[in-house]
Amino acid sequence: MLTIGTLGKKTGTKVQTIxxxxxxxxxxxxxRTEGGQRRYGHAELDRLAFIRHSRQLGFSLEAIRELLDLSDDPDRPCHEADSIARRQLKQIEQRMERLEALRTELERMVHECSGGNTSDCRVLEVLRDHSECLTDHEDIGA
Amino acid sequence: MLTIGTLGKKTGTKVQTIxxxxxxxxxxxxxRTEGGQRRYGHAELDRLAFIRHSRQLGFSLEAIRELLDLSDDPDRPCHEADSIARRQLKQIEQRMERLEALRTELERMVHECSGGNTSDCRVLEVLRDHSECLTDHEDIGA
DNA sequence: GTACACCCTCTACCTGCTAGAGGTTCAAAG
DNA sequence: CTTTGAACCTCTAGCAGGTAGAGGGTGTAC
Structure with a gap:
């Protein structure tokens, strides 16, 4: 029987997060103990490890919830889990593409900075004038 | 004089966000009009465009605040703006590295899925067993 | 002179946690 | 047995960066 603190240490999770x-x-x-403190067993340790690993791979808590449901029911077809993972992969690829475009633009910006005053700063100029922006990223990948 | 809605359309910003x-x-x-509705001029349009463009490049609102301060004062040295941009570039590069690692792992996961039931699903198995995880990303790049 | 799109404020909600206040419990040491 | 002190408890509020909705007022075109 593990306390919440021990469980946290084993899985790299803060107590509040658990x-x-x-x-x-x-x-x-x-x-719970008589005094009301939480006590955990192996099943909970495994479950939390699953959650944390999934979070590290960027899955949302909602996606993790779906994955846990699937995991709880060994007879459901695998392709559901597979498609959640593929969705996640796609999102990551999209984010990377967007970041790649941003990086290009930022690099261009800082490389053109001449080092004078802000009145003729390339960085501020580029930010001010959207028409110099070649990419059309709709929103940041957060 | 633009209404808030028109300003929003011109800059691709929701009214609530403005x-x-x-x-x-x-x-x-x-x-404001007599009735209390907001009316905007060119300066505000430019400022909002600057903000939105900076957001699209991934700058935080705090960073944008700094950039706007610099932009308002043409005598301050350019390197301040430049260093904010470089900081941003660095962050983006870090995020990309992390995403790259995640992508590799996710690809491995979905490629190994055989298509049976969840009881022998590779995806779930990998998530369950952290020891199969080669990378050591501490936290997701959000 | 009225229809109706747009505007107003205010509050609450979203994700994924994190921090702190103020109080209780557990386990080990004396 | 008692005391210490770390770890636990609940509850509330906060972070970024907005978004959504209630309930009501305004502006303008026909």
Whole structure:
């Protein structure tokens, strides 16, 4: 039986975060001591490790919820999990493309900076004048 | 004199967002009609365009605030703006590296999926077992 | 002179946590 | 057995960067 702190250390998760996962229903309500403290077993450790690893791979908590549901039911077809993963992969590829475009533009900006005063700063000029912007990224990839 | 809606259309910004920028002090308080509706001129249009373009390049609102301050004062040295841009470039490069690692891992995951049931799904298995994870990304690049 | 699109403020919500206040429990040391 | 002190508890509020909706007022074109 692990305390919440130990569970946190084993999985690299802050205590608050574990309680938060419980609150939103990603983690189950664990057993409690007489005094009301949480105690965890192996199942919970595995589940939290799954969640953390998925988060590291960039899955949203909603996607993780779906993956956990699938994982809980061994008879459902694998392609559901596969398609969640592919969706995630696609999102990452899109973000990378956008970042690539941003990088190009930023590089151009800083390389053209001559080093005078802000009145003739290339960086500010480029930001001011959108028409110099070649790419048409709609929104930042956050 | 532009209404807030027109300003929004010209800059690709939602009306609520413009009011939000005003609230946090990024946009100035504009003139009002007798009835209390906002009316904007050229200066505000330019300023909002600057903000939006900077956002598209991934600058934080705080960074944009700094850039706007610099932009308002033509005598300050250019290298301040330049260093903000370089900082931004660095962040983007870091995010890209992290995403690249994630992509590799996700690709491996989906390519190994055989297509059976979730009980022997590669995707879920990989997520379950962190030890198969080769990279050591500490946190997702958001 | 009225229809109706647009504007106003205010509050709450989103994701994915994190921090702090103020109080309780557990386990080990004396 | 008692005491210390780290770790636990709940609750509320905050971060970025907005978005959505309620409930009501305005501006303008026909």
């Amino acid at each position: 309680r938060y996962y419980e609150q939103i229903g990603l983690m189950p309500e664990p057993e | 009011r939000y920028y005003e609230q946090i002090g990024l946009m100035p308080e504009p003139e």
